[in-house]
Amino acid sequence: MRYMMSYDLMETMRNTNQWLGATALSMASNPALAAIPNPALSWMAAWGEVTERSYQRMVTKPDWGIYTQTCADGRDHVVEIDTVVERPFGDLIHFRVAGRAEQPRKVLLVAPMSGHYATLLRSTVKSLIENCEVYVTDWHNARDIPVSAGKFDIEDYTLYLVDFMREMGPDTHVIAVCQPAPLTLAATAYLAEQDPEAQPCSLTLIGGPVDPDATPTDVTDFGRRVTMGQLEETMIQRVGFKYKGVGRKVYPGLLQLSSFMSMNGERHSKAFMDQIQRVSRGEASDHDAHNRFYDEYLAVMDMTAEFYLSTVERVFKGGEIARNEFIVAGHKVDIGKITNVAVKTVEGANDDISAPGQCIAALDLCTGLPEAKKASHVEPGAGHYGIFAGRSWRDNIRPLVIEFMNANARKTKTPAAKRAKANA
Structure with a gap:
């Protein structure tokens, strides 16, 4: 293959x-x-x-489709998407509402890299943009990235998140959805040790496999059954001549889609x-x-082969995050070093992809964090998609997350207050 x-x-x-x-x-x-x-x-x-x-x-990247936002003045304001940080494997983008005052909450929404584009979080972005400054990790399709750009595995992914958090500053609230939850937790711990001043205010983990063995599912069972050699032989291919990434080893999006479809054929x-x-x-x-x-x-979208294989081997099979033994760029990350970043987990009671128990395991790993800065929520009757994009998110979970952000916001001066002080 x-x-x-x-x-x-x-x-x-x-x-x-x-x-x-x-x-x-x-x-x-x-x-x-x-x-x-x-x-x-x-x-x-x-x-x-x-x-x-x-x-x-199947080969078309969806548009965000977010063009305007109705603000408190009753007018529709144009939404412009600005690229804040541009990298070979993914950008940090900002949904800027033109003519609107800066909102009190700055949110970094970490999108999953698990086969679909970041636009999968479109409804999540729409619900947050109402009263937040929303930034999103917009991951690129591996088939369009030349081999000369190098590798991209879970360590590189984690370091990308570290750089994005540094760019946004310490008054940021981070929300990680599904697959990136364990790596976002590791990135936060990495900052806690290497650059404490750049840590975000809060971290909300939604339906992610921090400890896949806490509650086994078909996904975790599959990861246990197959060997890494079998995965590499059956799932990995090289991009053809049609795309810029010709020759790059990837886990193809079309192959992923066939797996998705077969689960509910x-x-x-x-x-x-x-x-x-x-x-x-x-x-x-x-x-x-x-x-x-x-x-x-x-x-x-295609994933780089090294990202897919390292995710299975180190997160699912090896449980490096769950055992607090994750290494990034030669540095052993200690999640217990997180001491002043409030952490909240959200799970769906009917989630059959990342079952209840897998995400809340993050709180036990935060041994240095006071209990007052920990929170968790299990949404009754909600499946995987519903906890970040469905009715459960809109009606129940989003208000809880906003409340959590407000309760853990750092007392920093707004840009307007800083300008007023400078002009005084």
């Missing part, structure tokens, strides 16, 4: 299916056939439309069949519920 041929074969299959969909749509929509009252033609056109869109989305098959029927009856729209979900779900 570790060959360009395997990578290009998957891309060829995707491209062919996209072409077949487009061809079926064009043929069945030909005006010359419009006079034939055959329902098979409308069904064929619908199949072609759904198929073409689905396979096209029957449900996905039904969803697409139902959508084809809706399109054939003229009941579907460009932004209906099906398209909104699958435009994001099908848009996958």
Whole structure:
């Protein structure tokens, strides 16, 4: 599997299916056939439309789609996305609301690098931008990064987070969603030892595998069953000539997507069949519920091979974070060194990816943190997605997180107060 041929074969299959969909749509929509009252033609056109869109989305990075924000003055303000820090494997971006006063909470939202783009957190960003200055880690697709840019494993990922936190300053509130939770905890501990003045005010970990063995799931069981040799042989491929990262070893997004889909194959098959029927009856729209979900779900990105393999080996198999034995750039990180960064964990009672118990383990690792600065919440009835983007997040979890931020904000002067003092 570790060959360009395997990578290009998957891309060829995707491209062919996209072409077949487009061809079926064009043929069945030909005006010359419009006079034939055959329902098979409308069904064929619908199949072609759904198929073409689905396979096209697999190689398209979704847009954030956040253009305006209604502020307290009742006006819609333009939202501009500024790149604050630009790096080969990921940028730090800021959602700046033009013409709005700086908000009291500065939030760093750490997006997962687990197959989907940071836009997976679109609804999370929308809910926070209302009264926060929101910054997001926007990870790049590994297939578009030249081999000359070097490697990128979990240590590099952690150091990226360290640099992003330093850039934003000590008045920052960090929220890590899913996969980056353990590495964000390690990055905070790294700062506690190496650069205490740059530590954030608070750290909220949402549904992340800090201790994967605390509550086993199908994901952790898979990590235990397979050997690293099997993973490298079956999951790793080299990027083909079509992309800038030609020759780079990656865990391909298309391969990840096939795994995602197989976990709930029957449900996905039904969803697409139902959508084809809706399109054939003229009941579907460009932004209906099906398209909104699958435009994001099908848009996958490649991960560097070293990041994927080191995550499995060191976080899941070795449990280095859970055992407080994680090493970054030759330095052994001690999570117990976190003493003044408030830490909160959020879990979903029905989360089958990062089950309750895996994330709250972070609090036990923070041995140097007073109990008054620790908090946890388990959301009843919530699954994995719901705890950061669904109704549970909007109605229950987000208010708790905002309250946690307010309670642990450091008493620092705002830029306006600093300017007033300088002009005095």
